[in-house]
Amino acid sequence: MKPFYYLCDFPERKNAGKNFVTECPKCGKKHLYISKTTGVFHCFSSGCDFKGKLKDFWEERPSYNSSFTGTAGDKFMGTHYPTHNIRQERESGNGSGKATSEVPMIPEDYKKLPPEVFSKIKPLTDDPETKDQNQLAARRYLADQGISLKTAIEARIGCLMHRCYGKDEDNKSTGTMYHCIAYVNFLNGQPVNVKYRSCDPSTIKATDEGETTGREKAAGYTKFWSQDSPTTPCPPYHIDCINPLKVAEETVPRLIITEGEKDVLTLREAGYHYVISVPNGAASDLSKSFEAFEPWMNQARDIVICGDIDLPGRTLVKHLTDYFGERCLLTTLPGDCKDISDVLATYGIEVVHEIIESARPQHTADIVTVSERANGILNVLHGEYDHGYDVGYGPLTDHVFHPTDQGGLIIETGVPNSGKTDFLNDLTCRLMAKTGRYVCYLSFEVPDKDKHIAHLVQLMLGKVNTANYTQEQLKPIISFLDSHMVHLDLHEVSPTPNNIIARADMVRRTLPLKYLIIDPYLFMEVETNRYNTETQAIKAMLTQMQAWGRTNNIWVIIVAHPRKLTKLNGKNELEEIDMYTIAGSANWANLADFIFSISRINRQDSNYTRLDMLKVRDQDLCQTGSVLYVRQTCGRYDERESEEQVIAEAQGKVMSKDHSPWISLIES
Structure with missing residues (x-):
């Protein structure tokens, strides 16, 4: 040497x-x-x-x-x-801040089995003349599990008489001697632990007619265990299969992890080489069990988790999935099989292959496959999908704003005193009266909720003066509004995005909410600091609102003011409002599904309101464009085709107006 x-x-x-x-x-x-x-x-x-x-x-x-x-x-x-x-890890609970040192295990830390233990284990042989009862008992057990003697010998399975215990036996000194198979685990080519499994038949059934095996078939086997392991925790069984010095490939394409050692044999029988089992079944502490072998496991591109279907087995699958993350592929077993070994014994190798090859990533709603949406796709191709609904103004408005019940994010902007809140009152009142949608208001601009709701009653009636209406005439409208709207006031919590969504969720869980109005964004509290700028905070808020809206099929409408507009070439005119003039962030434009601005046009010959639809994400049902409105005294807005119509109306031409009470349109 x-x-x-x-x-x-x-x-x-x-x-x-x-x-x-x-x-x-x-x-x-x-x-x-x-x-x-x-x-x-x-x-x-x-x-x-x-x-x-x-x-x-x-x-x-x-x-x-x-x-x-x-x-x-x-x-x-x-x-x-x-x-x-x-x-370096801090000692927990003492508050001293004293550091303790912990060195992670490596494969060489595992001690070999003592010679006196290893020498008792007889390697399985294929000697056809053997009379050894340990050999015969082990062969019988393996054959009934569908595992060939060749596979067992290659896996270096042993046999012996050994003292084993049931899982409920408290006093280990009273264990019973059984014929056992020995799962000897090798690490770096050396035996480092062994688990013994009793293989005596517990029940016997007669062989089927025509069977020529010459023996009775065992219907069940005893399930007693014990183990010898000089190192704790035990290494995963068959871990040497991914020893970097034994792996020829640069990457292990797929590593299968099972709950028990017999399942490893089953999968080896089916032709899979890279298979290990967790050291202590469903009770394994994965962080400790895998610590020494993380570099080895990092060779594996995919981790196939082939667990049991009972509660402990499903719990282990969950822990393995959490541990290995996105590399995991999960198997699905037949309902009458507890584990993959049952599959082999019941259905054969071909079904085992089918189960392993069809392993799929954990299902998540974040990944959408075509097959999952096949029916919906066919419906769209046949024109059977949500075509949206009219909001109640007429065809000109429907051309630029024709929402569906998908939900999402709508931004309304405009200079101060342009009528943003006033227009929203009319829009949401029409949505309630003419489409039956439910609306939740968080209106910082209208602190007097009584006055706000009274104004909605006036819009319903199309009247400014309601003093002459009796209580009996007004109560049906108030009752309708009570069944179609609610206010948030946020006296108990600050108006952060999380608190707003939490309160709106309380409404959503008990009422058919379709619109959440936040008027205006200016009063919301978003967290900004040296690590979180206003732009980042607005992006996070908008993303949160949009995701919540889409998940729950609710439109979130946020009123946002523009930044200070610049004058055009020294004139007294200001730049036009667009998607990117909203104060604080370009993410208003990036994340919204609809953006529209409201402008009041005051001219010598006419006064009117203009809606400019600046963004429409899904232009299948409507497009960007502008609509002109003339406001009635009661607060209703009537759409007009052109400025010429507005001017003609100002000069006395009679134009159509929406005068009728909306309460009569409501289906009882």
Whole structure:
């Protein structure tokens, strides 16, 4: 034996993907694997454990590497590292701020099974003449599970008589001796733990007619366990299958994780090589169990989780999904099978293949497939979809504003005193009266709620003076409004986006809310600081409002003021309002589904209001454009085709107006 080795010391090496395989100078067997990229080498012959790092690859490094490449091998060859990269964690609960050091485990930390334990385990053989009852009991059990003797021998399964216990047995000293199979777990080619599983039949059923096996078939087997493991926690069973020195590929395309060791055998029987099981079944602490092997698992592109369908099994699947995140693919088992081993025994290998190959990512509403929407797509192609509804003004308004019940974000803007709130009162009153939609107001501009609701009654009637109406005449309208609107006042909480949505959600859960009016944004409280600018805060608020609206099919209308407008070329005229003149952020324009501005035009020959629809996200039902309105004294707005019509009306021409009470349009 030499103190150091170079790559040239192994001239007869063979390529094995990203590694070399050659003869071990210690044991003489051709089980020495050498990493081409790191120079780490390890002999996987049981009992040898020759390991290290080629001197060609030696280098001084300032930090400790917990991956397989270069840890124990460097210590074996005497390489010195200046410091360890020690994880610092604060002691919890003492408030002292004292730091404690914790070094993560690496694969070389696992101790080998003691010789006295390992020597008791008999390797399975395929000797057809054997009379050994342990061999025969193990063969019978495996055959009834659908696992061939060849697969079991390749997995280095053992057998013996051993003392095992049931899961409810408290006193381990009273365990019973059973025929057992032994799941010996190898790490870096060395046995590091073993789990014993009793394989004695618990019930027997007669063989089917025509069966030529010459023996009765076991209908069930005892389920008693014990284990020997000199290191805690145990490593995952079959973990050596993804040992970087044994993996030829640059990337493991798919690693399957099961709950138990038998499931690993099942999947090996089905031809899957990269399969491991969690160390302690559904009760495993994943962070501790996988800590030493994270670099190994990082080789895997996808993690297929093949768990049991009982409650502990589903809980483990959830924990594994949380641990591995977006790499996870989940399997679906037949309803009459508890685990993948049941699938093999009941339906055979082809169904096992089908289950593994059809593993899919965890379902999330964030990912929409075509198949999920097939019926909806066909409905659209046949014209069967939400075509929106008229808001109650007429065809000119419908051309620029024709909403559906999808919900989303609507922004209204305009200079101060342009009639934004006044127009919204008319719009929302029409939505209630003519379409039956439910409206929630958060109106900072109208603190007197009685006056606001009284104005909506006047709009319903089309009258300014309602003093001559009796209580009996007015109560039906008030009752209608009571069933179609509500106010938020926010005396108990500040008007943050979260609080507004929380209060609106209280309305939504009990009432058919379709519109939430926030008038104006100026009074909302969004969090800004050195790390969160006004632009970022507005984007977050708009995104939150839009997402809530779309999720719940509610239109959120926010009134937002423009920034200070500049004068045009020194004239007394101001620049035109557009999507990007709204104060605070360009995200108003980016995130809104509709944006419209309201302007009051005061001329010597006429006065009118203009609505400019500045943005329409879905232009299938309406487009951008402008509509002119003449305001009635009661607050109703009547659309007009042109300025000429407005001027003619101002000069006395009789034009159509919406005078009729809207209460009569409401279906009882």
